Amino acid sequence: xxxxRVKFYTVLIGAFLFNLLFWQxxxxxxxxxxxxFLLTALFSLYPEARPVSTVRWLLAGHLICLxxxxxxxxxxxxxxxSITLLLLVAFVQYLHRSAWFAAVSIFENMVFSIxxxxxxxxxxxxxxxPSRGIGKWIRFLIIPLGLLFxxxxxxxxxNNVFADFSEKIIDKLTSLFFxxxxxxxxxxxxxxxxxxxxSTVLLLKSKLGxxxxxxxxxxxxxxxxxxxxxxRKQGTIYQMLIGxxxxxxxxxxxxxxxxxxxxxxxxxLNILLFVVNSIDISYIWFGYRFGDxxxxxxxxxxxxxxxxxxxxxxxxxxxxxxxxxxxxxxxxKWLKRAAYAWIFQNGILVISVFLRDYYYIHxxxxxxxxxxxxxxxxxxxxxxxTVFWKxxxxxxxxxxxxxxxxxxxxxxxxxxxxxxxxxxxxYNISQHINIVIPVDYMVTLSDEALDILDQNRALLKEHNTxxxxxxxxxxxxxxIDQTIDLRIKQFMEQQQAYSWLSWNLSDKxxxxxxxxxxxxx
Amino acid sequence: xxRQFSIALAIWIKSIMLNGFITSxxxxxxxxxxxxLVGIVVIILGFILTAPLLTIxxxxxxxxxxxxxxxxxxxxxxxxxxxLIAFLFLMAFGIVFGISIxxxxxxxxxIGSLLSVLLATLSVSKSLDNYKIETNASNLV
Numbered sequence: 001x002x003x004x005r006v007k008f009y010t011v012l013i014g015a016f017l018f019n020l021l022f023w024q025x026x027x028x029x030x031x032x033x034x035x036x037f038l039l040t041a042l043f044s045l046y047p048e049a050r051p052v053s054t055v056r057w058l059l060a061g062h063l064i065c066l067x068x069x070x071x072x073x074x075x076x077x078x079x080x081x082s083i084t085l086l087l088l089v090a091f092v093q094y095l096h097r098s099a100w101f102a103a104v105s106i107f108e109n110m111v112f113s114i115x116x117x118x119x120x121x122x123x124x125x126x127x128x129x130p131s132r133g134i135g136k137w138i139r140f141l142i143i144p145l146g147l148l149f150x151x152x153x154x155x156x157x158x159n160n161v162f163a164d165f166s167e168k169i170i171d172k173l174t175s176l177f178f179x180x181x182x183x184x185x186x187x188x189x190x191x192x193x194x195x196x197x198x199s200t201v202l203l204l205k206s207k208l209g210x211x212x213x214x215x216x217x218x219x220x221x222x223x224x225x226x227x228x229x230x231x232r233k234q235g236t237i238y239q240m241l242i243g244x245x246x247x248x249x250x251x252x253x254x255x256x257x258x259x260x261x262x263x264x265x266x267x268x269l270n271i272l273l274f275v276v277n278s279i280d281i282s283y284i285w286f287g288y289r290f291g292d293x294x295x296x297x298x299x300x301x302x303x304x305x306x307x308x309x310x311x312x313x314x315x316x317x318x319x320x321x322x323x324x325x326x327x328x329x330x331x332x333k334w335l336k337r338a339a340y341a342w343i344f345q346n347g348i349l350v351i352s353v354f355l356r357d358y359y360y361i362h363x364x365x366x367x368x369x370x371x372x373x374x375x376x377x378x379x380x381x382x383x384x385x386t387v388f389w390k391x392x393x394x395x396x397x398x399x400x401x402x403x404x405x406x407x408x409x410x411x412x413x414x415x416x417x418x419x420x421x422x423x424x425x426x427y428n429i430s431q432h433i434n435i436v437i438p439v440d441y442m443v444t445l446s447d448e449a450l451d452i453l454d455q456n457r458a459l460l461k462e463h464n465t466x467x468x469x470x471x472x473x474x475x476x477x478x479x480i481d482q483t484i485d486l487r488i489k490q491f492m493e494q495q496q497a498y499s500w501l502s503w504n505l506s507d508k509x510x511x512x513x514x515x516x517x518x519x520x521x
Numbered sequence: 522x523x524r525q526f527s528i529a530l531a532i533w534i535k536s537i538m539l540n541g542f543i544t545s546x547x548x549x550x551x552x553x554x555x556x557x558l559v560g561i562v563v564i565i566l567g568f569i570l571t572a573p574l575l576t577i578x579x580x581x582x583x584x585x586x587x588x589x590x591x592x593x594x595x596x597x598x599x600x601x602x603x604x605l606i607a608f609l610f611l612m613a614f615g616i617v618f619g620i621s622i623x624x625x626x627x628x629x630x631x632i633g634s635l636l637s638v639l640l641a642t643l644s645v646s647k648s649l650d651n652y653k654i655e656t657n658a659s660n661l662v
Contacts, residue, residue, distance in 0.1 A: 114601045115594035122591050207589045 007204060008120035010041045014199030019192045021501055027078050028502040031069050035085070041203055042092050049092040058088045061413045068416040073504040074448065080416035085202070087409070093205035094212035098398070099405035101215040108211060109201045116204040117196070220399040224328045255329050262321045266338035269314075273345040280352040288359060304373055307353045311346050311380050315387050318342070319397060327394050336391060343388045350381050365428040365435045371420060375411060382407040419506070425449035429456050437463040440475050443483045447491045448506050451513040453484050488514060524655075525586070528648050529578040532603065532641045537567035539637030540630075547629040563630070570614070577606055586653050596649055600642040607634045 017037055021030035039059075049055050062084035068077035090102035093109075109116070156163045318339055326332060357373045386403050389395060425445055428437050429452065439460045442453065453460065461480050468474065476483055495511050545560025585599035611631055614620070620627045 112588075112598065115588060115590040115598040118594035118597040119590055122593065 004120040004122055007045065008117070010045065011117060011120065011196065011199045011203055014038065014041065014203060015192055015195035018195030018198060019188065022195075023188060023191055025498055025502045027069055027081075028073065028498075028504040028507070029070060030501040031081065032066065035066055038085070038199075038202055042089060045203060046092050046205075052091070054097070055088070055091050058084065058091055061409065062088050064413055065416050069504065071505045072416070072419050072448075073506040074416070074419055074421070075446070076412075076420065077416040080412045083412060084409070089202050094209055096212060096215055098215060098402040099409055100401060101211045105206075105209075105211045106201065108206045108208065109204070112206040112208065113197055113200040113204070116206060117200045119207070120204070218396070218398045220395055220402075222327055222394045222396050224325060255326060256331070258326060259329055259332055259335055262326070262335045263338055265317075266321070266335065266342055269317075270338060270341050270345060273342065273349065277345055277348045277352070280349070284352050284355050284359075288355070304353055304356055307349060308373075308376060308380060311349060311384070314342060314346050315383055318387050318391070319400070322391050323397075327391070339391055340388060343384050346384055347381065350377050350384070353377055363435065365431060365438060366424040367438070367441060368420070368424075371424075375415065378411060379404070379407060419448055421445040421449045422452065425452040429459065432459055432463065436466050436470065439464040439467060439480065440472070443476075443480065443487070447487070447510060450484075450487055450491060451510050454488065454514075454517070457481060457484065523579075524652050525583040526575075526579050528645050528652060529575055529582045531645050531648070532582070532638075533571070533575055533578055535641035535644055536603075536607070536634070536637045537564055537571065539640055540564070540567060540633045543633035543636055544629050547633060563633075571610065574606065574610060578603065581606075582649075586649070586656050592650050592653055595653065596642065596646060599649070600639050603638045603642060604635050607638050 014037065017034060021034050043050055062081070065077060065081040065084050068074070069081050086106045087099055087102050089109075090096060090105045094102070094105050096102040096105065152166070156166055321335070322339065326335070329335075354374065354377050357370055357377075361370050383404055386400050390397075390400050425442060428435065428442060437460065442449075442460065445453070457480065464474060464480060474480075478486060491510065492514060495507060541560040541564035544563050545557045548559055581599060581602050585595045585602075588595045588598060590598070608631065611634055615627055620630075
């Protein structure tokens with residue numbers, strides 16, 4: 001454990017560095033410098049975390065995100081960078097296995113950031129305390145400075161040349177003083193406080209460690225617990241079951257009765273889902289013809305959301321059925337089989353939803369939400385697989401939540417490696433023969449796609465005319481050319497305002513493109 | 522009266538009184554000596570409107586004592602927590618009564634309140650120290 005003084009100065013350096021690197025800048029090469037400082041400080045203050053494998057994996061993911069901030073500079077890469085940094089901090093400072101618990105530990109660091117920083121201000125013990133403190137020097141200087149002041153006034157009064165000379169020096173010092181206050185603005189002071197808060201949260205761990213201690217009590221493997229009737233009666237689910245099943249949900253035969261109810265429910269749900277899946281396989285998987293746009297919009301915008309919700313609800317139902325001791329009930333073989341069948345059928349439903357999304361992208365082009373659906377489906381699929389594993393291997397809900405949180409993080413890191421806006425723009429333009437390009441949406445894509453928009457102005461105008469014939473109205477006051485020109489102007493102005501600290505490859509490429517265009521003109 | 526409640530009460534009373542003085546002092550710079558009357562109104566309204574905040578201040582005092590930190594760090598946490606509560610309360614109050622914090626009156630009240638909460642917490646510093654020592658001693662027993 002490092003001494004408080006080292007911690008305090010590290011936090012202070014972090015605050016000043018944050019202020020210097022990010023003042024009126026965007027995330028770019030400055031992120032690399034700040035991150036290098038943070039990681040060095042973090043692993044020096046908490047060296048025990050260095051060999052932990054989870055920390056190393058998370059560090060790898062975080063470094064990928066950092067590289068993506070420098071190369072891609074997308075919003076998602078910045079979000080992924082920030083999230084992986086916070087998680088890495090929590091995993092370095094505390095003993096965690098779950099990202100959820102790590103996230104709340106960071107929240108704990110935030111709540112206790114004030115006492116954490118004040119703790120480092122604690123005076124060192126007598127043995128550590130330096131023999132000559134600043135207070136001692138102040139006492140030494142009082143008499144000499146007092147004498148200096150008195151004699152200075154005497155010489156100013158008696159010597160005109162010295163008076164002129166000292167007046168010039170005082171004027172210089174006064175202007176320096178006021179210039180300093182012009183330089184240090186209130187906004188900058190606020191930024192310094194923000195940097196201090198951020199550095200404290202990232203570098204100093206809370207002394208409570210509440211969530212680290214609570215997680216230590218949790219395990220992945222479900223164990224059979226003897227629950228007294230009194231404790232069971234206090235549970236909400238028990239009360240609900242009593243309300244619905246009456247005496248069947250209580251007494252010695254309760255487990256057997258709940259098992260029967262579970263089997264019946266899952267069999268009915270399986271039959272219902274079988275019918276839905278059969279229709280989907282027949283119409284969506286093999287019977288869909290491109291160009292038949294009658295119900296496509298309705299099928300995607302209303303159908304997809306409801307289907308995803310039904311799959312999530314299915315996971316919740318399975319978790320409720322397989323809670324507690326029903327996992328250890330000897331005659332639960334059929335209940336498990338029905339659950340596996342339902343999970344499998346929900347997997348088929350995921351494929352059907354994916355196909356709907358695919359058809360929609362094929363017919364109408366790429367957009368954020370359509371890509372979002374794919375990510376969501378991947379996560380739902382992971383969720384279904386982990387639910388199967390939970391039932392099959394008798395795992396706890398903690399295991400389920402833990403593994404799924406890691407799936408989200410992996411997906412976030414993967415998502416940060418792609419320039420989504422550029423991909424959307426390129427794809428939609430490449431498909432201009434098959435689709436009517438959503439021009440009003442295209443002009444809202446981020447700066448990374450500006451050069452593509454500029455290169456395809458004629459095509460965009462042509463497709464906007466097609467859209468207007470379909471009944472869509474151009475929603476902006478400016479026309480397409482004016483909108484793109486305005487975006488380019490704003491981008492170039494922003495770039496001029498940034499220093500080298502905001503450098504990133506993505507902005508450089510777009511900036512170089514427009515600079516060369518200006519030269520050509 | 523429990524120890525934590527008596528400390529909470531002291532912080533609350535001192536904060537309101539100080540707030541009255543500080544607010545009237547800040548306003549008197551811009552609006553003249555008549556602003557001292559505003560201070561009296563602030564004190565009276567403060568006692569009436571902020572009384573429910575005692576239900577938050579008392580457990581906060583207790584929590585600060587139980588934190589496994591040094592007395593300085595615990596007091597700093599309490600001061601900042603109470604300042605945050607005061608700020609949120611004033612923001613809510615401002616929204617309900619349509620007072621903007623950018624106006625002279627609104628900003629004076631906020632600056633005055635935050636400063637007074639900080640000073641009031643510092644003024645009960647010794648009581649907090651003693652309470653913490655007693656609590657730690659009783660826990661050891």
